[in-house]
Amino acid sequence: MQEERAALAAFTALTDLMGNETDVLALIRQAAAVLAEAHDMDVTYSEREGEVFRIRVWPPDFPADLLAEAQAGYRPSDPGFEEAQRTRQSVFLEEIKGHPNWRPGAAVYEAVAFQPFFQGETMTGMLIMAARRQTHWSERERAVFRAVGRSLNLALERAEGVRQLARSNAELQVAVGELQAFAYSVSHDLRTLVRRIKGFNALLRNRLTDTSDLKTEHYLSVIDDAATRMNILIDAMLDLSRTTRQPLRLEEVDLAALVTSAQLELTSEDEEQNVEWRVQALPIVNGDRHLLRQVMVNLLGNALKYSRLRPHPIVEIWTEERPDEWVILVRDNGVGFDPRYASRLFGVFQRLHHE
Incomplete structure (x- = not known):
């Protein structure tokens, strides 16, 4: 009964953590602790690196020879990995001791369970629970492992969404900064051109002071008004750029x-x-x-x-x-x-x- 209460408390803590935590490894360590507390098992997590899965989370007393093998990387074709990737579901293997396809370090285990994690169609991680003494998985153990796997999968998807949002925000800030610099640069160049237009227009008007040609006077006024409106437009562009960046x-x-x-x-x-x-x-x-x-x-x-x-x-x-x-x-x-x-x-x- 005391073990059941401890497992329930650990599962509650995991649920609370999953609602707030965005650190993937922190989530996985907590999930591993829940499973280990509930079943007295070795729980590990391996993450995809290229074509292999390297171990990222393991218990303190994890066998040294198996740790070395896991750090070298599991292959997608290894026992448990292939079926989990193909079915996209939890896989429970029993009575594995002495099986010829298992690596030597796994000889200490009698049964192993696998929970895959995906991003789109790519399997990105694997949660593994291994039993040293029992040869079969009870329905309760299977249900708890699946429940933890589903909860962790949702939490990992949320954490990935938060990371993607943070990356997008960072990229947006860079783009906004570049746009701001571009706006100031363009406005400076445009102002220079507008000043030259207005300046030469004024010089031309002075040269034509003796003329009574109303059409010429109208043309000069149109040029001057257009240059003034251009200055107003440049000011508006800069004001908009500044306003959109202010909190x-x-x-x-x-x-x-x-x-x-x-x-x-x-x-x-x-x-x-x-x-x-x-x-x-x-x-x-x-x-x-x-x-x-x-x-x-x-x-x-x-x-x-x-x-x-x-x-x-x-x-x-x-x-x-x-x-x-x-x-x-x-x-x-x-x-x-x-x-x-x-x-x-x-x-x-x-x-x-x-x-």
Whole structure:
């Protein structure tokens, strides 16, 4: 009874560990300890290295000659390995002592069980439980070995997923850094070209001061305006690059105060535009103050821009509460857009109007 309680405690500890541990060998050592505690067996784990499986985990009293053989590597065609790989299931071999196909070091064992582990179609590891005194496996022993194998397999898959995610994140950080460097390099080169365009355009305008050719003046203005817009686009590209790399700084944000601040900034830029603001009561939300303000400035700026030709521009702002979020809505009586292109509305540098 005491042995049963100890085995149950060990299995519970293994279950807890599997929910949090991502170190593969730590998981396997704990699984080996559970099996050894429950059955008084030698439990080992071998991992694939090329065309052989080399031992990675073994008990303190593991036979030296068998350890040397296991470190040299098991072959996929060795007893137990071949059947486990073919069936992808636990394999239980009994009365093996004296069998001609077994390696000399295995002569101390009477029965051996194998639990394979796979990644896709490739067998990557093998958990082995070996008995020195008993020649057969009871149904209870088989059930426990299979249960531990299934649990360990799930834990190994989760750990591999975590490792792959960590690798992907590391690669992403490298790619983001390279993209950032590229953006700064390109922006510097573009700014140089834009400055030269504006500079030579100004020189050309000075040389043509005596002319009354309105078409020439129009062409020069188009060049200057295009260069100015190019500078704005470069600034936007750099701002976007910086913003996407900054961590969110969450805090309580008063939306009413934030909208008022955005209104003041935008109306001071165009004091002649007589806008009717319809702002409903706005809540305090949890978010990044700087980013939320940028969003509001962009949304309200677009509303003003595309309603400026109306005799009586109207901009409405309100919120709707959802189970886990607040939705902020902005509506204006401007020119609107074709609903067919709604999916492009928030795409980076996308335009639904030619201006």
